[in-house]
């Protein structure tokens with residue numbers, strides 16, 4: 001039986017949402033977010049209504065707000081976990097009360113990137129305009145039932161909410177070709193860089209150094225598993241055509257700053273690899289002579305590998321991740337999203353901040 005709009009309306013009445021309105025942190029324009037009462041999303045055929053438990057604040061959310069890139073009226077937030085509140089009638093057999101995360105659709109399997117094992121950039125992916133998204137900084141979200149994954153019994157919802165950035169990190173580490181005995185540099189010790197460090201450690205890469213300007217974040221990088229940290233100004237430049245004294249085999253650029261990427265390139269060993277993870281507005285200048293002489297590689301990583309979020313949930317559930325250091329202990333209500341974003345952008349909060357839309 002297909003889940004239809006009538007059932008959506010029925011289920012909304014089942015969960016007693018007053019006047020079909022819910023609280024959401026809405027982008028109101030001019031770099032600002034405000035809590036508003038907005039309609040509970042309409043549940044279309046094939047979709048379920050999920051009550052959001054937690055939703056992480058992502059660097060891309062900061063970018064959408066502070067670069068005024070989002071469209072007014074957009075509800076951001078894509079790193080969420082939640083509970084199905086409208087399940088009866090769903091073709092997929094979901095029932096109310098099941099805890100879920102959203103997992104991306106696998107690639108088509110036939111386009112050129114898919115045939116090359118890169119479904120993360122499948123040509124058939126539905127382009128979604130993230131500038132006007134209806135995301136999870138809200139009490140409810142409507143999502144395709146085909147994209148849901150059950151959260152393992154033993155995994156708290158607040159931890160499952162970081163499945164998305166963990167999947168991103170797993171994909172980046174996989175694409176980098178890093179080996180356990182490689183010396184690795186991570187530039188940018190914010191939430192993304194920290195998860196990369198944790199995933200590297202969980203995958204057996206021991207020698208990980210984090211380059212980060214903010215002392216608080218350098219400290220947290222050690223708590224997450226880095227063996228050392230360095231401030232950007234303390235990295236020395238290499239000799240022309242040579243390497244620094246202790247070069248790195250792989251560098252993950254997670255800050256999104258062009259200067260960090262350029263500095264990371266200078267730290268690489270012969271046959272080293274620079275992995276671009278963090279996006280930014282300034283383009284990076286590449287010293288092509290250096291790339292040639294040292295036979296360096298640069299690789300961009302986007303989205304997730306073919307298995308979606310399943311490996312991320314498994315890793316988070318395995319006990320191998322330093323969750324207390326990766327996730328800030330204090331979650332914020334919707335009314336705290338704007339302040340948390342400002343503090344994150346100033347580097348005052350080192351790790352992942354979770355928003356609890358159901359808490360006022």
Ligand SMILES: [Zn+2]
Pocket residue numbers: 058059060078079164165
């Ligand atoms: Zn994200």
Ligand SMILES: [Zn+2]
Pocket residue numbers: 107108109110111112113114115119121122123124
């Ligand atoms: Zn494809």
